[in-house]
Amino acid sequence: MVYEFDTEDSLVIKAVGLKALAIAVLMSLGGLLNAIFTVLDDRDDLIVLSLRLVQAVIQIGAGWIFLRPSDNLRRIHDTEGNDIAELMTGIEEMSMGFLIAIFLVVLSLVMDLGLFLSEVF
Numbered sequence: 001m002v003y004e005f006d007t008e009d010s011l012v013i014k015a016v017g018l019k020a021l022a023i024a025v026l027m028s029l030g031g032l033l034n035a036i037f038t039v040l041d042d043r044d045d046l047i048v049l050s051l052r053l054v055q056a057v058i059q060i061g062a063g064w065i066f067l068r069p070s071d072n073l074r075r076i077h078d079t080e081g082n083d084i085a086e087l088m089t090g091i092e093e094m095s096m097g098f099l100i101a102i103f104l105v106v107l108s109l110v111m112d113l114g115l116f117l118s119e120v121f
Contacts, residue, residue: 002081010077013087017073020066020094027063031056051115055108062101069094 005013035056038049072090076083 003084004080005076005083010083014074014077017070017076017090020070020073024063024066024070027066028060029063031059031061031063034059047118048115051111055111058104058108062104065097065100066094069097 035053038052038056041049041052043049069090072086072093076086076090079086
């Protein structure tokens, strides 16, 4: 037996998928802007510039992680016959995305602390 979500449920799930897509785009765009601003920065401190570029790549990567689950969740509304499989795949990928994003954010915060301490001392 194949389970299909009703229209109301499908719209709620699709909305979550669209929010995940918004997170992916905004984080990636923020990372891209950070990379551009870092490249245009005229400081001579290569360590600071390198760490800022790494942070930009981390931000882009953290955003990219949410593209696949957003697609799975949005497809629940658009397709028939595969709702539970799409939902489970979307949830599994989003869960993994959250774990990876947490790790990347903590790494970025540690790098921020390192940059701050290098400026103070």
